[in-house]
Amino acid sequence: MALNRTTSGARWRVRPDGPEKVTGKLAYLTDMKHEDQLIGRVLRSPFAHAGIVSIRTDKAKRLPGVHAIVTHADVPGLNRFGIVNPDQPVLCEDRVRYVGDAVAAVAAETADIAERALSLIEVEYIPLTVIDSPELAMSKGAPKLHPGGNVLHRNQYGSGDADEAFARCAHVVEETYDTPRQMHTYMETEGGLFIPEEGGRLTVYSPTQHGYKDRMQLARVLALPEFNIRVVSSPIGGSFGGKDELNVQPYGALLALKSGKPVKMHNSRWESVRAGLKRHPMRITMKTGTDAEGRLLAHRVRIVADTGAYATLGAEVLNFAIEHVTGPYRFPNVDVEGVSVYTNNGVSGEFRGFGGNQAIFALEGQMDRLAERHGIDPWDFRRMNLREPDDPGPFGQEIVRTDGVRQTWTALAEHPLWLGRDHMLSDPDKPWLRVGTGAAFVMHGSGLGFGIPDPAGGMLALAADGKIEAIFGYEEFGQGLIATLELMMLEQFGIGEGDLRIVIGDTDRVPHSGSSTASRATSMMWKSLQRLRGPFLQRVLEEGAKALGLPEESLRVGVGGIRDAAGERVMLTYKELADSVSEEIRFQTHFPFPASPTKRVGAHYLYSYSAVAVQVEVNLLTGRTKLLKEFHAVAAGPVVNPQGFLGQIEGGSGMAVGFSLTEDAVMEQGAYLTRNLDTYLIPTWADIGKDIEVLAIEELPEGDEHGPRGVGEIGSVGIAPAIAEAVFRATGKRIVKLPIDPELLQELPDFLGKPAE
Template identity: 55%
Template sequence: MTKQRIRPDGVPKVTGQLTYMTDLTFPNMLYGKVLRSAFPHANIIRLSTDRAEKLPGVKAVITHQDIPGLNGFGIIFPDQPVLCDKRVLYVGDAIAAVAAESIEVATAAIALIEVEYEQLDVLDHPQKSLDPLAPKLRKEGNILHRNGYKKGDAEAAFENCDLIVEETYSVPRQMHTYMETEGGVVVPEADGCITVYMGTQHGFKDRFQLSRILDLQEEKIRIVSSPMGGSFGGKDELNVQPYAALLALKTGRPVKLHQTRQESFVSGIKRHPMEITVKTGVNGDGFLMAHEVKIVADTGPYATLGPAVLDFSIEHAAGPYKIPHVSVDGLSVYTNNAVAGEFRGFGGNQITFALEGQMDRLADLLDMCPIDFRKLNVRGTTDEGPLGQRIVPTSGALDVLNRAEDYLLRERDEPSSPHTKRGKGIAISMHGGGLGYGRLDTAGGRLSLTNKGKIEISFGFEECGQGILAVIEEILTTEIGCSEEDIQVVIGDTDRVPLSGSTTASRGTSMVWHAVKRMKGTFKQDMISLAARRTNRPEEKLYLGKGGVYEGRERIISYIELGEAESLPTVTTTFNFPTTPDAVDSGHYLYTFSMTFSEVEVDLLTGQIKIICLDQVISAGPVVNERGYKGQIEGGGVMALGYAVMEDAHMVEGYYTKENLDKYMIPTITDVPFSMGVEPIEQLPEGDEHGPRGVGEIGTIAVAPSIVKAIHDATGVWVNQLPVSPLALLQEMERRKEPWTVQ
């Protein structure tokens, strides 16, 4: 591991000094509010804003008629109306927006807008949507996306299996619960441009989408998006930017729009709920022979990145295992539930819960150690990827498995009371980084010397809490040889940075590493040449160091002095994130691996589950920043703990059964396990030229199945639905009537 390094943004964040976009204020600023639908599915019969417009302090009310360009947004498919005109498809649909002198007046004005609805049948489950008699949410029907993968002949292979396990797994809708809810300020500029100060994971794509909505040239829209208080995929899509922008342009004044937690809950995208039916067969020696998977995803009423999430689940359906016969079919189905889209793990969490559940059940029936069973079937260093594509050689799967036994053999603590029981479990995962083959995945960066003597590095992505600033700082100072004080990092501002892709898909660290590797040689040479000209020293003896350029141990010129030159070095690079050379749609090339060890304590009287230990072994190449690495894995683990045992943004007939954090439970400090170890495996196969991989998602993937296996170890009960229900667990223990069950 590298030396400990304090995050550049660490002190201002923990002291509360840092300013997020939602903290900004501007002179003459107005406050915005959005009116959302009262029903999950209805026709709009009449809309009147007269009373709202007459309220003192109201400066603008907008409806669909005020949109000069495209009334739609969506990263891939712009199918979500900015403001609905004829029909609403979920309770988060926007119908009108208001700008007023105060937030109180804006809230009052929203209540005065009159909407007459004709309620329609609500499709609150994919099976309802798939009914041939169901109303169509789209002209083409209720299926957003269908995809699959086949290898060999699974149906025939099952005939020759000695043991088959078939199970249906259900996973919930999860809320991102970022600290900073959606919002910020849009400022109209004197030259007809606008500046959008709002958190996002992709400023340039926001700019493109807003240009279509506002009928405004992209160059007239500036997106300032860093720093922001969390995202986890939830701000990858436009949210309230269009409303604040439309209101700002209509009033000619800055407009601040900041959603409450309840507004965020209702309108924000969520993790895809899925039902996954899996049939897996082995021969008598324990070798996997056949694997059949059927995935049905509830994508809500709009597309966002639903197709890509389903494709990712399909790709990872067989995970890190060698299975000769595979058949995977997936459906992403429109409903009147919440919009489901991108979320940390991007479909990998859902499918890994099902896959690892199968592995544990098979090992149990075969009376094999779950580690030995996995080792028997895990992929080798040069084996093909899960879609049959070539991938970078990696021993990551076996590497993390080889550490599992040491964790399982740890001495088990005694239960805390006579009516509790403890159990242990492990699970592994394989996770592709980047967007995959056939997806636009631009990368790049810019390295330059400023006239103030700073080595400036610029990227077109955002800081959303993941610690990317520390990663950039570590890589740049290591590769250039300068100090932290010598550099200046610029990100998250479309007017100041090059286009270099989004803050998504665990690509940040890898992209920075590749970009710096491409730029450093030319930049260092240009800097040395400039120094040689200004000092009359021979280039071949000069090198970059802390504070300036050196010859031997002598600093011959500082970076500040170099910055006084008329022409300063600037190097830019543009490239595509590494993808498989095989034409396999969405297939990935760089993968990370994890082994998660969980220990739980189950209360046999209440069914309550306490996570005692959550340790992870991660194979993702060299560690760039130790604290950041651990923070990503620990934070991801806690988020996944919530997914496993408490979080469910449950909906009934298109309405949330809970709309705020007083009822929607997320992990707090009291839920964090006492032990949360992070063990990195840094070595890569000889000849690997791809450096460190990102770890933003891998720490979330295998947590739920490891916890569920630990629950089985403690109680003998297999769980197939998340979050684990204490009541269902009690009922199953009672049904089984194990000797230790409390009567």
């Protein structure tokens, strides 16, 4: 299926949440208010690394309008959070480890009073040595940032004998690649409304990608049973991984319970910058060798990731990067090691692509350099070394077989953008503008990987008002989940929009469906409906036949209710059916995300594939690179929602343009030099490619039971290496560091350097 902004067809429809979003009518969670609410604020450390001598709150407590102040002494349960590794203090006790570490929080009647109260809290610090790089953190004698030292996690993978293989190589390329600290820059910054309820319950309205995990963590912090906490987690104004961990939730919850009043919190952009998560900066050194014909023989990789002050999902991101540094290629001899390191920099965490973006930028750079050494077309060089359909995964694990590698390679090889790459001439009237084309390959794992709890499931029910409810524990944060689920229900069940109610993002109402992350939600909703459809429809028809006194075979489920077999008229509305049944019609399913039987933690079972080609224009006067055209061939199974599919690829691509060309949250000595969006340049409509074509390759092998794969991440992964190669084709300059420094590309054309005649 070819998709672009002008594509039309029967499956293209108005997105259910679209009109309210584009008109500004939709109430996001941070838009919520309560008539009796207080305003919450957090006092954060101005130091990247310091000991805490004392925290004095007496003056702030006496300020009129202040209803609650909390420090670490007021945390009733575990004073730590983190989904996997809870090592981040809710409120620091004896030390702060980054600019933004939380020390105290206040709830007051107005924002001004809350800010004034923060200024009255007296904290005495003793500045400590700032560890502002992984290299410094791992140096001999470096101060320990955590009891276990400065290394969060190490991982390695090897096969064959890399040393022996390198000795046999005809060509060896060794390069070091650096990637930036990228911000998620969601439009809705972190926040929420926290309401204490009768009976000691707490209701949390706050953006997150996993309401059940928030509930679990808050229960630990507050020393409450999980059932005493309700988390409403949708709709969300963007996340991209940045709201998967707790952010303001512990402070809002503590303040609400202590004050006995609703508390609203909403971060400013500067608060979001200093306290929010970022993409892991990585330094990746690769040594890759080939034989005389161009076959890959050996691959050695060393990864150093800056996880910042606390763990978050740093270990898991590193594991994903290690898995993906071999990509869709056959390497008989591999030696990969990686380390994720604590520093006093801003906290790194989950981000769209989850370490794959950094890994693929480096890997594809190696492929292009080796192709040049051999004098082989870079796309043909890749074809020589691609995995075959029956090959195992990067760790040697069993994976689900598809022909996605060959299909995407062929699609790009035959596309006009790639076929015309050698005929794109610069404008003779503007010799300072150079045009180039580059391409990249992506193999991207779906789900959390082997050994990591990855539950899935959902529920279908006929409500008392006659609505068929699709109930899932996922969140809508812009990815189009509601639209996708609606389309699946309409197409698979034959009902109408008016018959359906979608229930998501509320721990009091939905089952545990797992996280809305890792390109898994669409796959797991589809699988859930496959499991639920038969039992649900059978029961509906059984009860309908009973109510009508007709045989089941004379009836069918359709728009508006149970219809005659021909579907011509409604025999029984769904409301009438609901009124007639003595026992509620409700079915639920639970199952794990499919995992490889090969037992290696983090190894994936399902992969999607993408081939990306881009055309860029480089201005030699300014050094700026402009993206002109894009082509994405994506093999991810059946397309459920064409608009959503295209939107995910386009959106991921736009984010990757920033990763490639403009975005870097610059830090110096542990302090952000970037404080707002005026100095942090995210791509606008003028910067992203206007000419984007997406080819969705939907075919799966016969017998594949896994259905559509998610595409929320894959569109963001291949753009950077493709742009880097296109820049090389335009200028002859190789890129090893992102974002691309314009000064590297600036040249003085000959005609400008000559005196006038």
